[in-house]
Amino acid sequence: MPNFFLDNSDIQFLFDHVDLEELARIQEAGAENGDADYVPLDEADAVDDYRGILGIVGQVAAETIAPSAERVDAEGNTLNEDGTVTLHPLVRENLKQLAQADLTGFTLPRNYGGLNCPNLIYTMATEIISRADGSMMNLFGLQGIAETINAFAGKEIKDEVLPRFARGEVTGAMVLTEPDAGSDLQAVRLRAYQDGGGNWFLSGVKRFITNGCGDILLTMARSEPEIADGRGLSLFISERSEKVKVRHLEDKLGIHGSPTCELVYQDTPARLIGRRKLGLTTYVLSLMNGARVSIAAQSLGIAESAYRLARTYAHTRQQFGGPIERLPAVAEMVTDMQIAIEAARALTYETSRVCDRQNNNLRMLQAIPEADGDEKMRRTKLRIQHKRLAGMLTPMSKYYTSEMCVRVAGTAVQVLGGSGYMKDYAAQRHLRDARITTIYEGTSQLQIVAAVRGVTSGVFKTYCEQLEENQHNDPLLAELKEKLVACKEQVLEAVAFLKGKGTAYLDLSGRQIVDAAIVVIVGHLLLGQGATNDRKKRVARRLIESQLPVLHMNCQHVLSGDTSPLDEYDLLAEPVPANE
């Protein structure tokens, strides 16, 4: 019986390496269980449940989702004349199995029928599903909608909608993007207005909406026409109805199983989530933070799948009298792919763990009685720390892992040579699926903008110092750690230089400085893994030794102060082509 959880030695390793009992402890403290009869007895029992749950995910992924991926990619979903969408039958079957397996309320509290899993376990699950079919993750991953409702909606809406999500009866969509509001979400125009009775309605157009044909739409709309920026936006919930139609189903490069819709709202009844004006600034930012970790997980899964294909091919394909994996160039491609995946996984899982601490602290903070001032103070302090760290690590993970995914998927095609270019092999599908990961949920460029703040504001420094507290007895690990400490200094030197240079140069150098900072962080995380595992020591060594020169290069690049892409744009870019 194939199982994508059990057959993945790195996920297995991390499952044991991360202190899941500690995670379970904070996740279960004060959990809202209602009268659920599936509550763990203690932390160890909860971890045993996580293992069991991921085992189910691994089985559904391997036995049901993976075998359907090729057909789903070839055939896609269908837009009907009446503005509804029919999902591919195999996509529907996959959704049915996920619902039957109780995997559709993954992180929701038990009183709503959820599994109350920590984000880290959800991240692992998302990766496993994505390995089976990158596009299936988009539907699985939209559980973030339910999470957002749980975090911000009133009790009435929660009671009404969340159990339906948990039972797998409904799927949702996160409806933000418009033709003129992509990266710049402050420009959202879709109108929200009230009738005399205070009921809300939505009118306007949204595009590029994943599963816009779903049952529950979380829509960001302008409720305050007099406020032009993000503070004029609120978040609304509405049910699929005649009043919101799919006008167009996008014909995409990849993730064909995931329907991407253009939506037309015509006086669509809606209900306000939380408070007015907090739509973008609070709710959507939170929703997107979770979704960014999910896309990192999707990237891991697609890369893992591409890698496995390339690894097998390199072993079996014979040229020059032996398997191509014996050729140095191929050996390097293969090992670097695997190490890149492990490095990105280390960062993503660590981010997820930090998010868990953040979410649970916030939950506890809200439950503290007014009287307990000390505890409130302590948790408020923690909240600020978590927020700053998650605010840096989340965009770093999304950026680093999605870029890794595109690179690994490209390399996999290269390892397969001409076969990789043919539709007969899945390598081309992985490459097409991979390509979206650096674009949606905020492009890589936007992730960098967000991450750079953390690198320049002291979060990076503080976090590194914390990572440096790990003492390594092993001489190799100790030596590598010293190198990382020196690297951090180099990054901080470049940061100091940047600070004197103004925002345009900061934006221009964002990629270099963030790349350099990530190498230091990932290096430390891998050293931590190496402390308990000999192979991981070698992985850490290879990653650090191969990336240090790149880090030096990036820091030097920053220190060069070269602004020609800005100053000499017209000259270097040449005029806009006349007939494009």
Next chain:
Amino acid sequence: MVGFVPYRSIVCVKQVPDTANVTAEAMKEDGTVNRAALPTVFNPEDLHALEAALELRDAHGGMVTALSMGPPKAADVLRECLYRGADRGILITDRRAAASDTLATSYILSQAIRKIGDYDFVFCGRQAIDGDTAQVGPQCAEKLGITQVTYLERIVDVSDGVVRIRRNIGLGWELVEASLPVLVTVLETANRPRPRAAKRMIRFKRARVRSELAGEFRKQMAEAKAEPEMPGAPFGQIAEWFDESGLLIDQWSLEEIGADLARCGLPGSPTKVHRIQAIVLTKEGYTQVAASNEGIRRLVHELVVDRTLG
């Protein structure tokens, strides 16, 4: 709901050696199977039988009871049934049932089914991967004196005590009608078994048959001896707690199902394995037969001569 009739189903499931993952230790020196060295699995076609029963319950309501015969460890397959949605599990476990052939097994199962009593459907997998006989299901039906429909592919509909079933007959299918109760054997192509439901797994991972509980209790007692401070509840109290929590899987002995011991285990099994021979089929050329009456006549003649027919 109008016309809502809940059906009571029994599914026979078996734990079998995993013949797909056989290792070198799988065979003993004397050529017999070394069961201890083989990993065990849920007999694949029984999963489809379970799914057929669960789908029937999804559509009409009712109750699904999973029934197995085997050592206490076979409770694994009953837990698996509970994870996937079965309402109840029953294990017939008794040393005197060991070495039962299909005749004895079907006798024991039919006795248990009688004891369960009211039922409309008995679902069996077509065959088990260890024996490959496909006999137990049909023999059970005979002993129970109920209709049997083998090779079920789909339950088309069921109403007024009559079920219509589409069964696979190799190169095609036929639609049959049977009055309830009925025993069916289910093919792999009938459905796609649902996965475990996470919440049920979390709940029922603790479900045990009495023998398992006793084993765990003994182990704990031994450990407790080393650590005398450890408090321990008496066994009866533990078993009661499991029962009250719905976590006690029924365990029946041969006496409890009123079985005649002479018809069980070795004494009740007339099958004697005389010799095991590995046969490799090889193809030696072919003959083309003209599509005429004469051609067909010659073909039939040839098949009769080499005893393929008749």
